[in-house]
Amino acid sequence: MGKHHIPEAHGGHPNVTPLIDVVMVLIVFFMLVAKIGVSTGADPKISIPATILGSEIRDMGNVLYLNVSPMTKDSDIPIVTANVKNAATGNTEVTELKLQDPSGQNQVTNTLKFYRFGKDLKKGGTGDASDNDNFQVVIRADKEMRFAALEPVLLSCAEANVKAWNFNTAKVTEAAPAAEH
Amino acid sequence: MKMKGAKAVHYESGPNMTPLVDVVMVILIFLMLAGSFGGAEHFLASNVPMSKGGVGGDSSAVSIDEPIEIRVDSPSPDRFTALAGRISAKDGPTLTAALVRLREDLNRAGKKTADIQIKIAPARNVKVNHVVAVQEAAMLAKFEKIGFAKAH
Secondary structure (H helix, E strand, O other): OOOOOOOOOOOOOOOOHHHHHHHHHHHHHHHHHOEOOOOOOOOOOOOOOEEOOOEOOOOHHHEEEEEEEEOOOOOOOEEEEEEEEOOOOOOEEEEEEOOOOOOOOOHHHHHHHHHHHOOOOOOOOOHHHOOOOOOEEEEEEOOOOEHHHHHHHHHHHHHOOOOEEEEEEEEOOOOOOOOOO | OOOOHHHHOOOOOOOOOHHHHHHHHHHHHHHHHHOEOOOOEEEEEEOOOOEOOOOOOOOOOOOOOOOEEEEEEOOOOOOOEEEEOOEEEOOHHHHHHHHHHHHHHHHHOOOOHHHOEEEEEEOOOOEHHHHHHHHHHHHHOOOOEEEEEOOO
8 A cells, every 4th residue: 555645845835735634624623613693692791600610501402591680780670681582573582571561471481481381381282382391591690680680580480380590600710719709 | 027936937736725725714714703612601500490488497407308598698799698507608618618518417317418408598689699609509519409599
């Protein structure tokens, strides 16, 4: 079997074959790993708490991000937004969910029930109304917000029978714990 | 003056790779800039739904059948105190150490960790980062069921 050699450069032209090899490997890597154009609806402006501990969520396709921030700095009334279908425009976009809309409905609870139980918002059913037991909620809450503002969101999760919910936190290393006590 | 250098010599060196390299480099830079890898964030999970508050009693006693309630208060906006029976802590590491001892006591008394439920009961004015710090302390102490109670 003959040996393969890297082709030699001719007349002062650099050999670009190794460069193309490396660049192609990098492209394939980025194409496989990077998430492009996938919006979770996470609000990057919210300053989330930092923790040493934390885990990854494997099935991110079955997750709804709830952005929770206080209406004003010391307000106990939260503003909740999520990447859901906007009833007015029909598009999936980051939309505010009212804890009590003009008709007295809790949009947060109803949205969670929709993802958890399907169209009928009730346990059981098939097709569009089938239950989604693996549905998870990620709560992206402002670290300076008071618990009183977060409580209604947790209650909505409980009411919608969401089996797992998660605080979205920023990673810190053991050496520099950033959780303020 | 006539430039001769570029065109004077023509080699049999295969196809011209320059456009390919240009395009590939553009794709590479686009992917590097546009891609998000989610490496800076992670999640603290809770698989216990929120419950009503009001768990009482001395939760440091070994024969606990009730959930262990960690009552979290905030005497000033930048501080918190966590009380669970005889446990009292003002920071995450102290609370973690105390909860580890409590779990070990319970385990020695025959209580499985999976049967113990931690219930975090924050006051209304406790900030989210303190609530998360208490949850993290309970998780670091290797408790498996951690939930929240309504604010007191």
